Amino acid sequence: MEQPKRTLHELKIALAILRMNAVARSSRHRLISSSALFFCWRNSPPDTLIEVLQARITGRYAQDTFEDFIKRVEDITLGHRALDIEAFLSARKPSAAKIPSAIRNAEYKRALEDAVDIPEELYPPMQDGMLSRTSPDSELLDYPVISYSREPAQQIYTTYPIYYGTDRLLEPGRTVKFGGFRSEGTIAYGVAEVSIPHIHREGKLERPWLWPTQTKGNPNKHIVVHSNALLALDAWFTSAKEYLSHQGIGQDPSKKEGLLFIHGYNVGFDAALWRAAQLCHDLKFPGLMMCFSWASLGTPGGYPADEATVDWSAANLRQYLTHVTEQLGLSALHIVAHSMGNRALLSVLENWKLKPGTTPIHQIILAAPDVDTSRFKQIGQVFHTFEQVTLYASRHDRAIAVSRFVHSYPRAGDANPPLVMSSLSTVDVSVAGKDMFGLGHSYIADVSKVFRDLFYVVRHRHKPDQRAGITKRDEGYWELT
Known part of the structure; x- marks a missing residue:
């Protein structure tokens, strides 16, 4: 390389x-x-x-x-x-x-x-006998780093398995760790156990305040990744099928469904797992929760690098989706993509063909897509081949506004005005705040209304006219009330 x-x-x-x-x-x-x-x-x-x-x-x-x-x-x-x-x-x-x-x-x-x-x-400050700036036998002063490494005595949280695929480069070390660098075009498969504290508030991403993302956190207070195991592809299939078989006791067909989350720009690997688990919890999803984590650099200044990488990742996402739909025996697959992650997903969906005997893609949720509006319309010609495609857009999404300024063309995630086209249910969620899935951004109370609407899309497959809390505008789009 x-x-x-x-x-x-x-x-x-x-x-x-x-x-x-x-x-x-x-x-x-x-x-x-x-x-x-x-x-x-x-x-x-x-x-x-x-x-x-x-x-x-x-x-x-x-x-x-x-x-x-x-x-x-x-x-x-x-x-x-x-x-x-x-x-x-x-x-x-x-x-x-x-x-x-x-x-x-x-x-x-x-x-x-x-x-x-x-x-x-x-050089850092010195104390007698503690530091020599030239001697390799000396030590620097001991500055404490706050980290919660022990499990609390009482477990007040619920754990969810996240079946992920990622084209991030595996970093050296004793534990499984993926950073923001690209692999050599290969996909790693694994299962991470992620917990949601019982004090969790809908739509909230509880993490230690003002501390780095590397801090594990207290599982009774924060969303925490407890374990991460890499699996060979065949073992990943077997594990997922066993989980679905266990969930399917009682023959509830919804427990054989899958939900895939694809994150956006400036998102690290662990942050993608946190959000996937939070979605699973808030949507009360009973089936297989999955996450495809493309190699976002995970830094605010990495926008140009992320733009290049998300296009590169599209082929890997296609391979991951092919494995999921052909090998797991799911009764249905729903996909939630956020921000720049929509570019990889839409690139795959543009030429997606449903093969006989494979899992159909039912609900597709495009949240704040950082996608050129004209390009979005081109790809949108295939939306009729899926059960329902829902677009969430906002006039107040600052990230989308910046992208519009940088690219000099409107973005599909903008609601100025909301995009209206056939086979697409557009919901203007401007009243819900700045960013529905913005990792590290602020939330307001009304964001719960967005998750309420998303709940009825994913869990009940309701069309817009079947869902409370949104109203039809004369222009042809729907609006969160």
Whole structure:
């Protein structure tokens, strides 16, 4: 794979972090592990490295030090060995294949000393006997990082299995972890156990306030991923079928249905699982809950990279959907796509053919689609082949407004005015707030009305004229009241 080009500022920040790591004895005192930095350096799209690192750095000390590096990057100077370390970072030297052992090598540490010079004041504060800025045998001050790692004694939450597929690159480590980088075109399949606390409010995504997404959280208070297991494709099929068989006791046909969530821009892997579980809980969905997580970079500044990736992911989503509809024996499949995720889904649906004996796609919900309106109309010619296609749009969605400004063309998720076309049920949800599924954004109380409407679409397959809480406008669209 071709290595992305890095800027001088990115090189300075990377070498400064490696230099700090070299003088820290304990891993908990590093801004980010050297192995993780190497991984990000080699996989982050161009001009995104700083933001990618920032999203992964946790703890007050680490975040503050990183911010200081960014503010004073002009004061970080490179030495005559900088290109040697840069070549090592970019895997242009054979020794780069063994990163953990190489970064402990004395020659590597000497090269770092000659590669970068960090101003004295950018080093963390010292206490006698605790830190030497040049000695690798010293330790940095211990700054606490808040994290809930233990399960509470009393379990006041409900756990849901999420059967996912993802084309994200699996990151090195002892646990299953997917970041924002693309795989080599392969799809990983797995099952994650995600819990919803009993204090959960409809439409809300309970997470620790003002703490990084890497923080696990308290399952009695927050939505939490408890476990994540990768499975071979055949094992994934078997597990899903066994779950459906267990759910189907009593012969309720709805328990043989599947619900697939496809997230939008600026969404990490865990955040996609949180939202999938929240949808399953709020919609009281009794069947198989699934999630396709495309390789969103998961950072606000990653919009251009996400745009390129979601188009790349369409072929992988098609493969995932093919497996789901042909191998699981579902009686029906419903799909909820949000924001930019609609681009991949619509690209697949444009040429989707229902094969005899496979699962039909029934309800398709396009929430705030960040899709060119004219392109949406082109694809919309196939909407009549599905049971019902519902579009949720809002005049107050700031993300859609920004996209409209950037692209200079209207977006289908905008309601200025709402899009009206045959075989499409458009619902203007402007009264519900800024963003129905906006991960990390604020909510207002009326968002529950949107989930109420979604409940009747997914669970009961009601047409708009069968649903309370929405009214028909003369222009041909429906409006949340």
